[in-house]
Structure formats: C-alpha cells, structure tokens
Amino acid sequence: MPLKLFFDGGCRPNPGPMETAVVARGVGYVATDLGIGSNDEAEWLAARQALGVAHDLGATDIVLVGDSARIVAQANGARCGSEVLRAHRDSFLAEMATFARVRIRRIARARNLAGQALEALHGRR
Numbered sequence: 001m002p003l004k005l006f007f008d009g010g011c012r013p014n015p016g017p018m019e020t021a022v023v024a025r026g027v028g029y030v031a032t033d034l035g036i037g038s039n040d041e042a043e044w045l046a047a048r049q050a051l052g053v054a055h056d057l058g059a060t061d062i063v064l065v066g067d068s069a070r071i072v073a074q075a076n077g078a079r080c081g082s083e084v085l086r087a088h089r090d091s092f093l094a095e096m097a098t099f100a101r102v103r104i105r106r107i108a109r110a111r112n113l114a115g116q117a118l119e120a121l122h123g124r125r
Helices: 039-056 069-075 083-096 113-121
Strands: 003-011 016-024 027-031 061-066 101-106
Touching: 003 039, 003 113, 016 039, 016 113, 027 039, 027 113, 039 061, 039 069, 039 083, 061 069, 069 083, 069 101
Parallel strands: 003 061, 061 101
Antiparallel strands: 003 016, 016 027
16 A cells, blocks of 8 residues: 655745645654745655655655645656756656655645645644
C-alpha cells in the first residue's frame, strides 16, 4: 500500500517568508524560516520536504497530494516558465528518482491536511 503524503507551502505576503507543511500517517511536519520566496517556491519546497519525510519513514511507493495546480502539473511534466521554478522541479525529479514509485495528485485546498496544518500555525481555521 502506498504512503500518502499531503504537502503545502506558502508565504505571507507573497513574496515573503516561506513555510511548508507535510502530513503523513496523521503526523504534521512544519518548517518555517525557509527564506524569502514566492508561493510557488514554497510549494516546491513542501513537495521536496514530502519526499524527505517519505525517505525518513522508509517508504518506497508514495502518493504526494497537494493543492497547487501549477506545481502538480509541473511535477507531472508541464512546462516551467521560470528558471527558479525549473531548478526546484529538477531537484524534485532527482530526489523522486530514488523511490520505486511516486505519484503526485491535486486535491482541493479545503481537503489538504498540510494546508490545515499551516492554517493552524497561524491560528486560522
């Protein structure tokens, strides 16, 4: 059975200080103080964080679930318009290659457990 990992990244304001969250097996992994960047950069950092969590949990077959249509599309082969995002995608793909099987899917924002973890970090619901 594949391990499902929810991921989300953001910054306030945009661009601004980036933060990420990953939820796997009901446990949240939140990272802050990731530098200044855009929402898209934060989403890529979150996707890469999800791969790291999967490695730490010993998973080889994973499903990554995020709410960013752009990042999910780029991870699945869509063109990256900016050099910065291409660099993130290339790093993600290199890390992804260390797994036996990886799927990445889009989910509605309201159903993204990692997004809920970031909202909880800021006291919003």
